[in-house]
Amino acid sequence: MEMFDLTLIWAFIIGFGIMMYVLMDGFDLGLGILYPFAPDEDARDVMMNSVAPIWDGNETWLVLSGAGLLGAFPLVYSVFLPALYIGVFLMLAGLIFRGIAFELRFKSRRNRHWWNRAFCWGSAIAAFAQGAVVGAYIQGFPVENFAYVGGAFDWLTPFSVLTGLGLMAGYALLGATWLILKSEGHIQDWAYKITPMLLALVLGVFAIISIWTPFVNPMVWERWFGNLQLIWIFPALALLSAFMVYRSVKRRDEGIPFIATIGIYLFTYLGLIVSKWPVIVPPNYTLWDAASAPESQLFLLIGMLFVIPIILAYTSWTYWVFRGKVRVGEGYH
Amino acid sequence: MELDPLVLSRLQFAFVVSFHAIFPVFTIGLASYIALLHGLFFKTNNPAWDRLSLFWTKVFAVVFGMGVVSGIVMSFQFGTNWSNFSLASSNFLGPMLSYEVVTAFFLEAAFLGVLLFGRGKVPQGVHLFASIMVAIGTFISAFWILSANSWLHTPAGVELIDFRFHVTSWREAIFNPSFPYRFLHMAVASFLTGGFVVAGVSAWFLLRDRDPEANRRALSMCLWLLLFLAPTQAVIGDFHGLNTLEHQPTKVAAMEGHWETATNVPLLLFAIPDQEAQTNNFAFGIPNLASLILTHSPDGEIPGISEAPPEEQPPVIIVFWAFRVMVGIGLLMIAVAFAGLILRRKGRVYEQPLFLKTLTGMIAMPFVAVLAGWIVTESGRSPWLVYGMMTHEEGLTPSLTGPMALFTLIGYVLVYGVVFYTGVYYLTRVVRNGMLPEEERETASDNFKRPMRPMSAAHTPFDDDVDPVRS
Numbered sequence: 001m002e003m004f005d006l007t008l009i010w011a012f013i014i015g016f017g018i019m020m021y022v023l024m025d026g027f028d029l030g031l032g033i034l035y036p037f038a039p040d041e042d043a044r045d046v047m048m049n050s051v052a053p054i055w056d057g058n059e060t061w062l063v064l065s066g067a068g069l070l071g072a073f074p075l076v077y078s079v080f081l082p083a084l085y086i087g088v089f090l091m092l093a094g095l096i097f098r099g100i101a102f103e104l105r106f107k108s109r110r111n112r113h114w115w116n117r118a119f120c121w122g123s124a125i126a127a128f129a130q131g132a133v134v135g136a137y138i139q140g141f142p143v144e145n146f147a148y149v150g151g152a153f154d155w156l157t158p159f160s161v162l163t164g165l166g167l168m169a170g171y172a173l174l175g176a177t178w179l180i181l182k183s184e185g186h187i188q189d190w191a192y193k194i195t196p197m198l199l200a201l202v203l204g205v206f207a208i209i210s211i212w213t214p215f216v217n218p219m220v221w222e223r224w225f226g227n228l229q230l231i232w233i234f235p236a237l238a239l240l241s242a243f244m245v246y247r248s249v250k251r252r253d254e255g256i257p258f259i260a261t262i263g264i265y266l267f268t269y270l271g272l273i274v275s276k277w278p279v280i281v282p283p284n285y286t287l288w289d290a291a292s293a294p295e296s297q298l299f300l301l302i303g304m305l306f307v308i309p310i311i312l313a314y315t316s317w318t319y320w321v322f323r324g325k326v327r328v329g330e331g332y333h
Numbered sequence: 334m335e336l337d338p339l340v341l342s343r344l345q346f347a348f349v350v351s352f353h354a355i356f357p358v359f360t361i362g363l364a365s366y367i368a369l370l371h372g373l374f375f376k377t378n379n380p381a382w383d384r385l386s387l388f389w390t391k392v393f394a395v396v397f398g399m400g401v402v403s404g405i406v407m408s409f410q411f412g413t414n415w416s417n418f419s420l421a422s423s424n425f426l427g428p429m430l431s432y433e434v435v436t437a438f439f440l441e442a443a444f445l446g447v448l449l450f451g452r453g454k455v456p457q458g459v460h461l462f463a464s465i466m467v468a469i470g471t472f473i474s475a476f477w478i479l480s481a482n483s484w485l486h487t488p489a490g491v492e493l494i495d496f497r498f499h500v501t502s503w504r505e506a507i508f509n510p511s512f513p514y515r516f517l518h519m520a521v522a523s524f525l526t527g528g529f530v531v532a533g534v535s536a537w538f539l540l541r542d543r544d545p546e547a548n549r550r551a552l553s554m555c556l557w558l559l560l561f562l563a564p565t566q567a568v569i570g571d572f573h574g575l576n577t578l579e580h581q582p583t584k585v586a587a588m589e590g591h592w593e594t595a596t597n598v599p600l601l602l603f604a605i606p607d608q609e610a611q612t613n614n615f616a617f618g619i620p621n622l623a624s625l626i627l628t629h630s631p632d633g634e635i636p637g638i639s640e641a642p643p644e645e646q647p648p649v650i651i652v653f654w655a656f657r658v659m660v661g662i663g664l665l666m667i668a669v670a671f672a673g674l675i676l677r678r679k680g681r682v683y684e685q686p687l688f689l690k691t692l693t694g695m696i697a698m699p700f701v702a703v704l705a706g707w708i709v710t711e712s713g714r715s716p717w718l719v720y721g722m723m724t725h726e727e728g729l730t731p732s733l734t735g736p737m738a739l740f741t742l743i744g745y746v747l748v749y750g751v752v753f754y755t756g757v758y759y760l761t762r763v764v765r766n767g768m769l770p771e772e773e774r775e776t777a778s779d780n781f782k783r784p785m786r787p788m789s790a791a792h793t794p795f796d797d798d799v800d801p802v803r804s
Binding site: 056060063064066067068070071072074075077078079080081082083085086088089092093095096097099100103104107108109111146147148149150151152292293295296299300303304306307310311314 | 732745
């Protein structure tokens with residue numbers, strides 16, 4: 001047993017799970033955020049249809065990461081959730097409403113505009129709350145004796161509001177590039193049109209966050225302006241990805257904008273991880289402080305190693321089955 | 334009035350978990366029923382079984398969807414409102430709850446899609462296999478959850494060091510002393526729930542002369558099942574009670590409403606327990622019967638509530654009356670099942686209108702009984718969160734304030750109110766359109782056929798007016 005550091009394995013699993021969640025639920029939350037701006041009701045049909053078969057599989061990763069945190073890093077679970085009490089509630093309420101909207105919008109006529117609203121607001125609130133979580137994580141939490149001791153709205157600062165809006169913009173960008181991939185005609189034209197605007201918004205907000213972060217958190221300052229110069233490769237790659245999004249939209253490529261947007265996210269995420277590593281409950285607790293007992297981590301690992309490949313295989317299969325364009329007035333058969 | 338975060342958090346948890354429990358308790362029973370229908374169709378090739386399984390799979394799809402939606406909240410409740418408890422018990426409960434999630438996803442990923450959308454697309458044998466796997470999956474999910482819950486009642490296989498539980502034996506912790514009883518009691522409760530719902534809906538269809546061939550078969554099956562299971566549940570409940578008497582005597586005393594340790598204890602049929610005075614008002618009961626049931630001897634000694642100091646006693650009036658509601662409904666179920674047997678002997682079981690109407694009325698009863706039963710066992714554990722080791726107060730999130738807890742309590746009531754209203758409204762439409770020939774069903778406004786979603790297996794429209802957005 002001494003050969004494996006279970007905590008590191010778990011850090012990798014949870015990190016991977018969160019990344020998968022952000023990328024995959026990101027674009028379907030993004031479509032919800034873009035919903036009110038869609039050119040017409042046909043576009044809304046196509047937008048929702050393009051993610052209807054896969055969205056709940058995407059949310060699998062949220063629940064899997066959440067449950068995994070309780071099993072492997074309980075301190076994260078027992079500090080983040082109380083500290084973000086109100087935000088967590090809003091996120092769950094948002095996810096529930098958009099979940100029902102997915103189920104019932106297509107079965108509904110008289111009430112369809114209500115389901116449109118539920119889908120949009122649910123998505124927007126959930127995205128904002130998730131972004132605010134990232135902001136709160138960068139800020140850190142007042143913790144004494146392994147328990148959160150701050151107030152109900154400590155997490156809600158100008159900084160976390162900005163990260164919340166930033167993630168909303170980022171998800172919207174993912175949604176728009178996904179729509180480029182999955183739609184055609186006037187809907188695709190609209191997606192091409194809004195992508196550069198969203199890209200500019202995302203870059204602007206991300207730039208402010210990046211400049212602001214080292215001031216919010218001295219440890220991050222040390223990491224970026226100390227002697228670890230290799231770290232700058234992540235923002236460089238993120239910027240390169242952003243440029244690729246811009247160029248591919250100009251050329252009207254269909255797949256590259258989405259993939260390049262994933263690149264922006266991936267490198268930003270990695271940049272965030274190296275900024276904070278190995279602190280998981282800032283400012284004081286590392287991964288190893290937050291870990292559960294090794295025998296518990298091992299017990300759960302066996303199940304996870306069994307199920308994660310199955311979920312990945314199932315996910316890829318679903319995406320493969322539902323590949324191709326979604327057309328107006330036509331669903332999957 | 335001071336807002337107490339402890340009381341509000343307990344109310345919130347009780348509300349969310351009760352609301353959620355309604356769905357799995359039904360789907361566990363229904364999944365097995367659907368698997369049975371598939372098996373019968375596979376064996377006999379009688380299309381009546383196929384029509385029944387098609388209809389009940391639609392109902393299953395909607396209820397399963399609502400269960401998933403309401404269940405997401407559960408996995409966050411432990412952290413938001415009970416963070417000290419989460420941290421302390423994470424070494425055991427973390428893996429247990431995660432395994433439940435893993436099981437549920439494995440089930441959904443591999444087999445639910447085939448069950449819901451595979452009809453006519455996969456070979457009949459594969460479809461049957463998927464339905465059996467879904468049924469088994471619901472039991473495995475229940476296994477993890479009930480094991481975790483039972484551990485709170487009868488903790489075993491752990492040691493408490495520095496306010497953290499460490500697992501010393503997974504086998505002892507998972508198969509803790511009350512688990513086998515609770516699991517059996519709950520499994521049979523799920524079958525009873527499924528049985529009464531199917532019987533009630535079949536009776537409703539028979540009253541309207543809708544597909545009588547299939548619905549007679551369904552009703553007949555259910556009545557045989559209920560005739561066997563309703564009395565069996567009483568026996569299992571008795572064993573469960575004896576197990577509780579051994580491990581949580583105060584809870585049993587509260588269920589029976591006995592304050593003092595005594596012999597020749599009567600079975601109280603009615604009483605208004607007064608916690609402050611530590612006595613009952615207006616008590617009325619059958620002499621010696623409680624002693625007989627609990628010790629199997631009329632002069633057996635039963636420990637009273639007062640064995641525990643007042644601050645370690647559960648809220649007796651809640652436990653006492655919830656127990657009577659559960660047992661009362663249980664007896665009613667046995668009576669209905671036997672009435673079915675008598676009518677069957679007379680050959681009138683499919684026609685007797687009063688009986689069919691009674692069955693329709695019984696649809697809600699098993700749900701009430703299950704919730705009452707959970708109220709008995711969970712309130713009866715109070716003030717202990719982990720029995721004898723950690724109180725609710727110790728498990729509460731330290732930073733939680735009354736207004737925060739009130740905000741989310743109201744929030745969850747509103748959110749779940751909308752979910753429940755739309756879900757039940759939609760479900761009644763599915764049932765109203767059920768078992769009708771194709772041409773008589775309400776027209777499907779569903780202009781997109783979208784597989785892979787649980788509820789899209791039910792093709793009924795949500796409403797049927799014109800679309801204002803488009804017109």
